[in-house]
Amino acid sequence: MTAMKVTAELADWIVGLKGTDIPAEVREEGVRTFVNWIGCAVGGAHHETVDAALRAVEPFSGPRKATVLGRREKLDALHAALLNGITSHVLDYDDTHLKTIIHPAGPVASALMGLAEIRPLSGRDLLTALIVGVEVECRIGNAVYPDHYDRGWHITGTAGVFGAAAAVGYAIGLDAQKMRWALGLAATQSAGLREMFGTMTKSFHPGRAAQNGAMSAFLAEAGYDSSEQAIEAKRGFANVMSDKQDYSEILGELGTRWEAALNSYKPFACGIVIHPTIDGCQQIRDEIGGARVKEIAKVQLTTHPLVLELTGKTAPKTGLEGKFSVYHSAACALLHGDGAPTAFTDEVVNQPEIVALRDKVKATADPNCHEASVTIEVTFNDGSTLTKHVERAIGSRDLPLTNEQLETKFMNQATLVIGDAPSRALLDLAWTIEDLDRAAEVAEVSVPTAKLQNAAV
C-alpha cells in the first residue's frame, strides 16, 4: 500500500459515511460506550483535579452554554470539552480499546457533548459521530502502536485529538478538503507524555485532546488551512512520533472492520490486573454471605506475576495506593463487595476491619496463570476451606460487561454525585440517546440540584 494518501482517503471515508452504513451491533456498542462515558464523567465530576482545572479556566470561559457533567457550573463548549475529558478519566475507570490501551470515549464524547450544546445535534447524529471518532482514533492508534506508546506517548492524548477532530468535523459537516485540514490541525497538536502518569496531568490529556480536536474542526470550518497529508508525510504525525507506521491499520477494511466495536469497560476502578481477584472475591462473598466473611483466617491468591509486580503494595495508606494493592482490593471485595471508586478512598483503605483482613491475604505468582485468571483459596477459623478459580474475569475481552453490569457501574458512580433518582433518570435517558431530538438533553439532565452539589463537594 502506498503511504501517499492516508489522510486524504481517511477524510474521504469520514465525510462520505452515513449513519445507516454502521452495522447495528456497532451502533449498540456505541451506545454502551456513551452510557459508560456519562457514568464516568458524572462519577469523577467532583474530584480535586476537576476543582483545580475549573479554578484555572473559569476566568477565560466564553459563553457559558455547555455543561460540566454532574456539576452546576457551565463553560463555553471548548472548555466544557476539556473538563468532561478530565472528569471521565480522572478515576481511571473509563473505557479501553485493549489493542492500543486507548481510552476512546474521553476525547471524542467530550468534544461532541460540548458541540451538542451550541449547535443543533440529534442523539442519533451524536452517536454516529461518536463511532466515527472512536474508529478514527483507534485506527490511527493501531497504526503506530506499540512503538509510539513505548516511546513514551500517552496514546489517549496523541490519538484522541484525531478522534475528536474527526467526530466534530463529521458532525458539523466539513467537506473532504476541510476534513483533511482538521486532521492536519489535529496532527500538529498531538501531544501527551506518559511521564505525567500519577499526576493530575494524566487526565488533562483526554480533556485537552477533546478541546483541541474540536478546535481543529472549527478552524478548518472557518477556512484555516493545513497540511493535507499530515498523518503520513515525512515530517508528519506517524513518522515523527513513531518508529512503526502501518497504514493498512488506518485504511484497511474501512466500513467492514470496526475497531469501535471492540471497546471494553472496566468493572472495577483500578488497574486491570487486579480485576480477576476482585471478581473472584465478590463471587465468594455472594456465595458465603457477609457474616461468614468475618470468620476468614487466611486468603491465598495464585496470580499472574504481573499482579505482584504492579500491585504488590502490602500496606497502602491512601486511596490511590489502594489501587496498587491486590491485598486491599481482595479485602474490600470480600468485606464490602466493592470494587468501585468507593473502594479506593483514604477512609476505606484505613478501616480497621479492612486492614485486618488485608493482612490475612497472601499472594503467590505463577507464570502459568493467565492475566485474566486467578485462584483464590480461603481458609476459615474452623479450619474449613473454599477454593474459587476465575478462568476469565468480567470486563476482559472474553467476558465483557453485560448491560446490567454497566448499569450497576453507572449507578455506583453517579448516585454519589447527583443522587439515586436523578442517576436512574440520567441512565435511562443515556440508553435512549439514539431517540433524542436534542443530544444536549443528556448533559442538562446530569446537572445536580444545588443541595446535592454541595453534598458532593
Add this chain to the structure above:
Amino acid sequence: MTAMKVTAELADWIVGLKGTDIPAEVREEGVRTFVNWIGCAVGGAHHETVDAALRAVEPFSGPRKATVLGRREKLDALHAALLNGITSHVLDYDDTHLKTIIHPAGPVASALMGLAEIRPLSGRDLLTALIVGVEVECRIGNAVYPDHYDRGWHITGTAGVFGAAAAVGYAIGLDAQKMRWALGLAATQSAGLREMFGTMTKSFHPGRAAQNGAMSAFLAEAGYDSSEQAIEAKRGFANVMSDKQDYSEILGELGTRWEAALNSYKPFACGIVIHPTIDGCQQIRDEIGGARVKEIAKVQLTTHPLVLELTGKTAPKTGLEGKFSVYHSAACALLHGDGAPTAFTDEVVNQPEIVALRDKVKATADPNCHEASVTIEVTFNDGSTLTKHVERAIGSRDLPLTNEQLETKFMNQATLVIGDAPSRALLDLAWTIEDLDRAAEVAEVSVPTAKLQNAAV
C-alpha cells in the same frame, strides 16, 4: 552532569531571578526583541490567516479584555495570545535565535501581553519575564537541537510552550513547586510538526505555544499538579521528542551565558539566504539612484549554492513564490529599494518593470561563497559595470540590525496597518517599555482607528 534534576534546577533559577540580575546589555536586547515583535504583530494583523483564526475562535472567547495587536477586536487573554502569536509569525519576518532557528518572541511575548491586560504588570516586569521566557525556550531548544528539529518538530512550537509557561509563571509569581508543574504541563503540550510549513498552520504553532504555555502557568497556580521532572524523565520531553539530550545547555552558566542576548531580527521578509542579495542591491540603488537603475542591462549574482537550491524560482507568479525567487528579490531591491512584506505581494511580483528587470538577473552558485555573502556585478546599457561585494549581510550575526534599521522595519510594516503617526507613537512607546507602569498601554496604543482598520482590511 546528572540528568536527575534538570526541571527542578531550572525552576529554581527562574523563580529566584530578579530583574536586576540581568545585565544591561541583555535587557537592551530584550527591548529590541520586544520592539521587533510589536512591529511584526501589527504588520501581520490583517493577513487572511488571522481573519480565519478570528472567525473560528470568536464564538468561544471569554471576557474580551485583551487586544489583538493592530486590530480593533478584543478577545480573552488566552485567545489574544493565540492570535498575537499567529500575527507576529505569519509574514515569516520575526526574530530568530540562529543556533536553533527558534523564533523566540512569538510564544513568549504573546502570552505576556495577554497577561498584562488582565493583571497588573509593569513594563519592567514584562521585560524581565520576556527575557526569562526567551532564555528558557532557547536553552531547552539548544538541549535537543538539531536532532529534534531534524526529526520533524517545529521547534518554535515545541520549545516555545516552555518559554511561555516560564514567562507567565514568573510574572504571576509561582513558587518553585508550581513552576515545576507549569513546566510539566508545558512539556505535555509540546507540539508542532514541520509538515505544516507552507500552510496557515505554521503560524498556528507560536500562537498555540503562547496560549498553552500561559494556560500551563494558570493551571499550576490553581493547584493543578504535574510531573516535577518533565524535561529529563525517561518518558519526558527530551527523551521522547529527541535523540539528543544535552542538559548542560539548559543548566550550564545560568545567569552568565544569555541565549536571550543572541536574538536576531530579519531585515527582509523572506528566507535568510536571499538577504545578502537584497542588501547589496539596496546599496547599489542608494549609490546610483533610481534613474540609473532603469539603464541596467544585466545583473550577475555569485552566491552560496543554497541560494539557488532554496530560492531559484525564475518566474514567480504570486507574492509567496516571490519569497522563493532571488531574481525577483534582486529586481525589487534595485527598482523599489524594498525587501519588506510590500516587496512580496502578488501585485508587485507581476509588475511589468519588475518582471523585465528580474529577467535580466542571472545567478551562479559558488561553493566558496559564504552564506551571508554575495557578489553582484551590474552591467549598464552603456557598457559600463559596477561590482558590489557584500561580505556579511545586515541581520546576520556579524552585522545585526541597528536600532535605526529596526525602526525602519517597524515603520514599513506598521504604517500599512495603523497609519504613519500612530505607528510612530507605538514605536516610541515600545522603546520605553521598561518605564511603563502598565505594560498593557502598548497593546492599547496599537489599536487602529475604525477608518484605518477598514482600509487595512
